[in-house]
Amino acid sequence: MTADALTMDKIVSLARRRGFVFPSSEIYGGLGSAYDYGHYGVLAKNNVKARWLEAMTQERDDIVALDSAIILNPRVWEASGHVAGFTDPLVDCRTCKLRFRADDLASAQCGRKPSKHPGETEECDLTEPRRFNLMFETHLGPMHETADKVYLRPETAQGIFVNFKNVLQLARRTPPFGIAQIGKSFRNEITPGNFLFRTREFEQMEMEYFVPPDEADRWYAYWIEERLGWYTRYGIRPGHLRVREHDADELSHYSKATSDIEYLFPIGWSELEGIANRGDFDLTQHSEHSGTKLEYVGPDGERYTPHVIEPAGGVDRALLAFLVDAYDEEVVAERERVVLRLHPRIAPVKAAVLPLIAKDEQMVSRARSLYEDLRRRHVVEYDDGGAIGRRYRRQDEIGTPFAFTIDEQTLEDDTVTVRDRDSLAQKRISIDSARAWMDDALERPWNTPKAG
Numbered sequence: 020m021t022a023d024a025l026t027m028d029k030i031v032s033l034a035r036r037r038g039f040v041f042p043s044s045e046i047y048g049g050l051g052s053a054y055d056y057g058h059y060g061v062l063a064k065n066n067v068k069a070r071w072l073e074a075m076t077q078e079r080d081d082i083v084a085l086d087s088a089i090i091l092n093p094r095v096w097e098a099s100g101h102v103a104g105f106t107d108p109l110v111d112c113r114t115c116k117l118r119f120r121a122d123d124l125a126s127a128q129c130g131r132k133p134s135k136h137p138g139e140t141e142e143c144d145l146t147e148p149r150r151f152n153l154m155f156e157t158h159l160g161p162m163h164e165t166a167d168k169v170y171l172r173p174e175t176a177q178g179i180f181v182n183f184k185n186v187l188q189l190a191r192r193t194p195p196f197g198i199a200q201i202g203k204s205f206r207n208e209i210t211p212g213n214f215l216f217r218t219r220e221f222e223q224m225e226m227e228y229f230v231p232p233d234e235a236d237r238w239y240a241y242w243i244e245e246r247l248g249w250y251t252r253y254g255i256r257p258g259h260l261r262v263r264e265h266d267a268d269e270l271s272h273y274s275k276a277t278s279d280i281e282y283l284f285p286i287g288w289s290e291l292e293g294i295a296n297r298g299d300f301d302l303t304q305h306s307e308h309s310g311t312k313l314e315y316v317g318p319d320g321e322r323y324t325p326h327v328i329e330p331a332g333g334v335d336r337a338l339l340a341f342l343v344d345a346y347d348e349e350v351v352a353e354r355e356r357v358v359l360r361l362h363p364r365i366a367p368v369k370a371a372v373l374p375l376i377a378k379d380e381q382m383v384s385r386a387r388s389l390y391e392d393l394r395r396r397h398v399v400e401y402d403d404g405g406a407i408g409r410r411y412r413r414q415d416e417i418g419t420p421f422a423f424t425i426d427e428q429t430l431e432d433d434t435v436t437v438r439d440r441d442s443l444a445q446k447r448i449s450i451d452s453a454r455a456w457m458d459d460a461l462e463r464p465w466n467t468p469k470a471g
């Protein structure tokens with residue numbers, strides 16, 4: 020399906036219909052831009068995180084993992100510049116009573132008809148921009164008045180910087196080396212929206228790569244390519260990705276250079292992940308504020324503050340991109356089907372095991388034993404509910420790449436059919452080889468025809 024024909028509503032509706040993502044606290048009327056993940060959403064999101072962690076840590080030997088606390092000593096956020104500077108400029112409209120990000124009026128809609136961008140009609144009465152800090156505050160301790168004010172982290176990166184020395188010493192790393200972390204972040208966004216694209220609570224996948232200062236430019240270019248390659252490896256169409264370098268006036272206070280990997284979402288080209296050259300800003304700031312020197316000292320006494328290259332992506336935003344890119348509608352044998360052409364290693368369920376006739380005890384028993392064998396290694400689903408066509412369609416909509424069907428012939432010659440989600444081709448293999456066949460299918464480089 021081409022990008023311009025796909026709306027976010029179709030993704031939201033499929034996600035809900037098939038139990039990937041629900042609006043949060045729905046029975047109480049929901050909570051703006053908060054979502055709960057259902058079974059398939061959890062499985063798919065875990066796959067996104069697992070593939071990232073694999074690429075960052077398992078497939079290379081220069082990056083280690085970390086899981087730092089969400090609530091850190093508040094001085095961390097003073098040193099990082101977030102207390103003073105993690106703000107968005109906010110304007111209110113006195114006429115329509117809506118609130119906008121002053122730096123993004125061009126993509127906002129005024130609340131009155133005919134809808135225009137805020138400030139474009141004479142009726143708009145915008146306040147002067149005010150700086151609004153995006154960090155959520157809370158209190159540590161039982162007595163609100165005397166308790167310490169702390170913050171829910173707005174990014175995972177600072178938890179990495181404050182552990183730099185631990186990793187340097189205990190993981191015995193020398194630059195270039197990286198620390199990777201996945202975890203929840205919280206931002207009191209002024210204009211959340213567009214489903215999972217921008218929420219106030221979300222998960223990030225961030226990696227801080229510490230390098231000798233004179234190698235920073237090279238590693239910055241390297242990580243842009245590396246991250247682009249990760250998205251295409253897991254099935255995103257290269258034509259739906261682009262790199263956009265920030266102009267000097269767009270750069271964050273810490274950044275020497277930043278490039279966004281953008282994806283062609285139904286809302287248009289938007290940031291999927293940012294790769295920043297943070298220079299020595301963070302380690303220098305934390306050295307000064309904490310009094311602990313965060314530097315590298317080599318065996319022959321050379322010392323320097325490493326520079327940092329940071330690929331920072333969002334788990335939920337990445338999952339949204341995978342769903343959008345995979346969504347397809349087509350007509351097969353005069354019937355329309357919706358299919359998620361997810362990469363098998365991102366797909367929540369790897370295979371379905373289906374007895375052709377649910378009332379046939381022998382078929383059911385063969386199907387159950389194949390299912391129990393396969394699930395020892397893979398997430399697979401057994402389904403005997405309803406006509407076979409309907410069961411296939413259900414699996415297509417959740418993106419299950421393979422289906423094994425047990426039929427009359429299975430009972431005669433111990434073979435099963437394997438149906439391919441994308442080509443719809445069916446072939447017979449021996450039931451005993453099904454597990455090895457799946458192991459192999461999930462290892463193979465994957466290529467599905469996608470339009471556009």
Ligand code: ATP
Pocket residue numbers: 174206208215216217218219220221223290291292293331332333334335336337
């Ligand atoms: P944006 O410009 O979209 O607000 P950002 O440049 O502030 O994003 P970063 O601080 O670079 O974002 O965060 C890294 C990644 O975290 C983003 O590329 C995105 O994938 C994800 N992310 C950031 N904010 C949100 C959010 N509110 N909801 C979901 N994901 C987010």
